[in-house]
Amino acid sequence: MNSDRVRSAADGDADAMQVVMIGLGDEKFALDAGTVREIIDPIPATKVAGAKAFVPGVINVRGNVIPFADLRIRFGMPVLSHTADSRIVVIEVRIDNEPVLVGVSADRVYEVTEISRTDVQQTPRVGMHWRPEYIRFITKWRDEFVVVPNMERILN
Amino acid sequence: MTTIDPAAVFRQEAAELFEVLEAALLDLGQNPDDRELVDSAFRALHTIKGSGAMFGFDKVASFTHEFETAFERVRKGEIKPTQDLVSVALAAKDYIRALIETPDETDTIIGDAILADLSRFVSPAEAVEAAVSSPVSSPASTPMSERRQVGWHLRFEFDAQILRNGSNPLDLLDDLSKLGSCFATPLTDGIPFLDELVPEDCYLKWDVSLHSDCDKAAIDDVFMFVVDEMQLVLEPLFEGEAPQPVPMLDLPEVSIVPPEPPQVAEPTTPAPQPAAAAAPAVERRSGEPRRADDRGIATVRVQAERLDELMDRVGELVIAQARLSQLAASGNDISIKLIAEEIERLASSLRDTTMGARMVPIGSLFGRFRRLVHDLSRDLSKPVEFVTSGEDTELDKTMIECLADPLVHLIRNAIDHGIEPPAARAAAGKPEQGRIELAAVHAGAQVLVTVKDNGGGLNTARIRAKAEEQGLIAPGASATDQEIHQFLFHPGFSTAQTISALSGRGVGMDVVKRTIENMRGSIDLSTVTGESTTITLRLPLTLAIIEGLLIRVGSGRYIIPLSAVEECVELTAEDERSRSRNFLNVRGNLVPFLRLRDVFDADGEPDQHQKTIIISTGETRVGLVADQIIGNHQTVIKSLSKLHSNVTIFSGATILGDGTAALILDVVQLVALAQAQAEKQMSEAA
Numbered sequence: 155m156n157s158d159r160v161r162s163a164a165d166g167d168a169d170a171m172q173v174v175m176i177g178l179g180d181e182k183f184a185l186d187a188g189t190v191r192e193i194i195d196p197i198p199a200t201k202v203a204g205a206k207a208f209v210p211g212v213i214n215v216r217g218n219v220i221p222f223a224d225l226r227i228r229f230g231m232p233v234l235s236h237t238a239d240s241r242i243v244v245i246e247v248r249i250d251n252e253p254v255l256v257g258v259s260a261d262r263v264y265e266v267t268e269i270s271r272t273d274v275q276q277t278p279r280v281g282m283h284w285r286p287e288y289i290r291f292i293t294k295w296r297d298e299f300v301v302v303p304n305m306e307r308i309l310n
Numbered sequence: 311m312t313t314i315d316p317a318a319v320f321r322q323e324a325a326e327l328f329e330v331l332e333a334a335l336l337d338l339g340q341n342p343d344d345r346e347l348v349d350s351a352f353r354a355l356h357t358i359k360g361s362g363a364m365f366g367f368d369k370v371a372s373f374t375h376e377f378e379t380a381f382e383r384v385r386k387g388e389i390k391p392t393q394d395l396v397s398v399a400l401a402a403k404d405y406i407r408a409l410i411e412t413p414d415e416t417d418t419i420i421g422d423a424i425l426a427d428l429s430r431f432v433s434p435a436e437a438v439e440a441a442v443s444s445p446v447s448s449p450a451s452t453p454m455s456e457r458r459q460v461g462w463h464l465r466f467e468f469d470a471q472i473l474r475n476g477s478n479p480l481d482l483l484d485d486l487s488k489l490g491s492c493f494a495t496p497l498t499d500g501i502p503f504l505d506e507l508v509p510e511d512c513y514l515k516w517d518v519s520l521h522s523d524c525d526k527a528a529i530d531d532v533f534m535f536v537v538d539e540m541q542l543v544l545e546p547l548f549e550g551e552a553p554q555p556v557p558m559l560d561l562p563e564v565s566i567v568p569p570e571p572p573q574v575a576e577p578t579t580p581a582p583q584p585a586a587a588a589a590p591a592v593e594r595r596s597g598e599p600r601r602a603d604d605r606g607i608a609t610v611r612v613q614a615e616r617l618d619e620l621m622d623r624v625g626e627l628v629i630a631q632a633r634l635s636q637l638a639a640s641g642n643d644i645s646i647k648l649i650a651e652e653i654e655r656l657a658s659s660l661r662d663t664t665m666g667a668r669m670v671p672i673g674s675l676f677g678r679f680r681r682l683v684h685d686l687s688r689d690l691s692k693p694v695e696f697v698t699s700g701e702d703t704e705l706d707k708t709m710i711e712c713l714a715d716p717l718v719h720l721i722r723n724a725i726d727h728g729i730e731p732p733a734a735r736a737a738a739g740k741p742e743q744g745r746i747e748l749a750a751v752h753a754g755a756q757v758l759v760t761v762k763d764n765g766g767g768l769n770t771a772r773i774r775a776k777a778e779e780q781g782l783i784a785p786g787a788s789a790t791d792q793e794i795h796q797f798l799f800h801p802g803f804s805t806a807q808t809i810s811a812l813s814g815r816g817v818g819m820d821v822v823k824r825t826i827e828n829m830r831g832s833i834d835l836s837t838v839t840g841e842s843t844t845i846t847l848r849l850p851l852t853l854a855i856i857e858g859l860l861i862r863v864g865s866g867r868y869i870i871p872l873s874a875v876e877e878c879v880e881l882t883a884e885d886e887r888s889r890s891r892n893f894l895n896v897r898g899n900l901v902p903f904l905r906l907r908d909v910f911d912a913d914g915e916p917d918q919h920q921k922t923i924i925i926s927t928g929e930t931r932v933g934l935v936a937d938q939i940i941g942n943h944q945t946v947i948k949s950l951s952k953l954h955s956n957v958t959i960f961s962g963a964t965i966l967g968d969g970t971a972a973l974i975l976d977v978v979q980l981v982a983l984a985q986a987q988a989e990k991q992m993s994e995a996a
Contacts, residue, residue: 197969197970198970199971200866200963200970200972200973201866201910202950202960202973203910203911203957203959203960204957204958204959205956206953206956209953209954212954212971212973214965214969214970214971217626217629217965218948219948219963219964219965221953221954223953249951249952249953250952252952254951256951256953
């Protein structure tokens with residue numbers, strides 16, 4: 155976890171980090187803005203039989219067929235149907251050292267903002283309903299706790 | 311023209327010429343009498359020499375020249391190419407390649423040694439010393455003559471078009487005169503009347519007496535670049551035979567002014583008739599037939615990336631066209647429908663053309679292995695006959711490149727492990743010479759590439775022992791031979807008792823398997839103990855666009871590669887009722903079938919009239935039961951990402967007319983699935 159923080163701090167402004175704030179269920183997640191390629195309206199995903207549960211299908215984004223990941227399944231959160239606020243956030247993650255585009259479901263997208271690393275909280279070992287290795291760190295934003303997920307680990 | 315480094319172009323061209331040269335030399339080893347092969351080797355050498363000099367690869371040019379000179383007697387048919395000679399020639403070829411590719415790291419000592427070897431084979435008596443003595447100027451072939459040779463008598467004429475190619479005969483005459491004092495006479499009998507004269511053609515011939523102690527090769531060098539476009543008769547000039555050069559000042563003015571070139575710089579006099587008359591009939595040099603003859607088909611060199619880009623664009627066009635067709639079909643506008651059909655036709659032919667441009671016959675790949683087999687067979691002292699077939703089979707260029715390494719591994723294994731040493735073969739009652747067959751054939755939607763050796767076959771017991779030792783299988787556990795052979799593809803698995811430089815390190819077979827699977831292909835392995843081992847690579851025909859059959863299963867739509875589809879039949883009510891057995895009766899043949907609804911875990915109610923699509927891979931036929939057959943679809947294959955690498959029944963995805971993604975079925979995997987299921991049913995029934 156420490157090495158992650160050092161690396162991320164090195165490529166941005168010392169303590170600030172540009173993120174895209176998304177909501178999943180009642181939680182807020184901050185995705186590193188540098189990895190976000192685009193945000194699109196929800197489109198029907200094509201089911202892939204036999205795929206891992208959290209990547210249930212593929213979608214067509216500008217002529218590319220990319221996997222569609224549902225973080226709610228990965229985090230054990232209830233999967234609700236689309237609302238007017240639902241979006242798909244297309245991010246680029248490295249899998250086996252190759253860049254892969256992945257569409258990630260979001261119940262809503264708030265804004266692009268900066269979070270400060272000085273507010274970083276230790277990831278609590280208890281009281282969390284997801285596995286600690288999925289989390290890069292937890293920080294505070296407008297008096298709310300937000301999770302910065304480790305997308306590489308979540309998707310691998 | 312773009313700014314392409316001419317040296318790079320030369321390297322590329324040379325690489326192709328080396329392939330030609332190597333193939334010719336290897337063939338020559340087997341058919342020493344084939345004059346055509348000698349000539350083709352010489353042509354390749356000659357072009358390398360010529361372009362090498364042109365692009366500043368002087369070492370290449372001079373060595374190639376030496377090589378050519380030493381080989382001259384082979385070309386004249388005075389000596390036959392032996393296996394040893396071929397080996398030396400191959401070494402020389404490698405050396406020239408090294409000179410071109412890594413000139414700074416290549417020592418000319420190697421070249422001298424090769425030449426020494428070469429000349430020893432070519433002329434055991436005289437040549438060793440001659441070849442070593444001078445790496446730059448070649449050994450003079452002194453004719454055994456009583457009269458003293460004082461120079462050469464040349465008679466040459468050029469093709470009429472020579473001036474258009476930018477060659478200037480006058481420069482050549484200048485070059486000749488640098489070799490010694492020259493006595494040049496233009497022969498003007500070829501010049502037509504003025505009204506028939508084409509100013510751009512060259513009508514002049516020359517008759518030159520050259521007083522010089524230079525050798526024939528020096529003269530050949532002068533004409534190096536135009537040798538294909540001229541006829542040259544070269545004879546030794548003996549003392550007192552031809553006129554001595556006349557001092558410049560005494561020259562009379564030439565009475566007939568040659569029209570082209572307008573100015574003749576060389577001293578000219580009326581032709582010395584006796585010498586010209588004595589000249590033998592002009593013969594075209596046998597070694598270099600006109601190069602224009604070889605260019606039956608005009609080709610353009612295109613960078614592979616551009617082809618890939620073109621393929622991507624065509625892919626997008628095909629997707630857009632599919633959407634247009636769908637839109638047109640849903641409306642009533644007849645004119646839009648016409649245009650949509652027109653565009654569909656155009657897009658499909660454009661696709662075929664683009665695909666065709668990417669297809670390369672696999673023969674170019676096979677050619678590379680002949681050298682490998684030749685060298686391995688020599689190094690391991692196992693005589694091996696290498697037989698290839700199906701060189702014309704075409705495969706996507708990218709796949710040909712990907713196939714090279716796996717095939718090298720397989721062929722090495724076949725020679726090193728497969729073929730037994732000659733003594734063992736003799737003991738087993740087999741011919742001492744082993745045999746490796748490399749073949750490519752089309753089979754439905756696939757290309758099968760097989761490597762077959764007639765060696766001892768796989769030692770199943772030893773593979774099993776090794777697998778047990780490595781903990782891959784429990785001792786005593788039951789496994790079929792097929793399953794045990796699969797351990798060969800396990801990383802780090804090797805049964806070779808001694809590790810040779812060639813194989814036995816256990817890296818290789820797993821890499822082979824992975825490479826083939828990355829191409830959406832598969833590997834079969836079969837063996838007959840004591841007789842043969844056959845490895846079959848099953849490869850898809852293409853990587854980019856296929857013709858597909860669009861079907862619906864539940865609410866999902868899927869593509870079946872059309873080339874795998876044999877026929878479509880309706881699932882009869884009787885078939886439908888008997889859910890216990892999954893066999894169809896197709897004209898008396900039992901065909902197992904898979905219910906895709908079950909395989910894909912489809913939602914919704916099954917369609918009342920289920921359809922069965924019969925697919926085949928090679929000899930096996932399997933039915934796939936779907937809810938609906940929608941129709942043809944031009945399918946641009948998009949690979950699935952690593953996140954879906956665990957899904958094997960789909961080979962990729964494509965984009966449909968309405969913009970949604972559809973999955974492409976992997977026929978081979980489905981057939982395997984159906985067969986496994988059928989076998990299970992059989993064994994349950996039994």
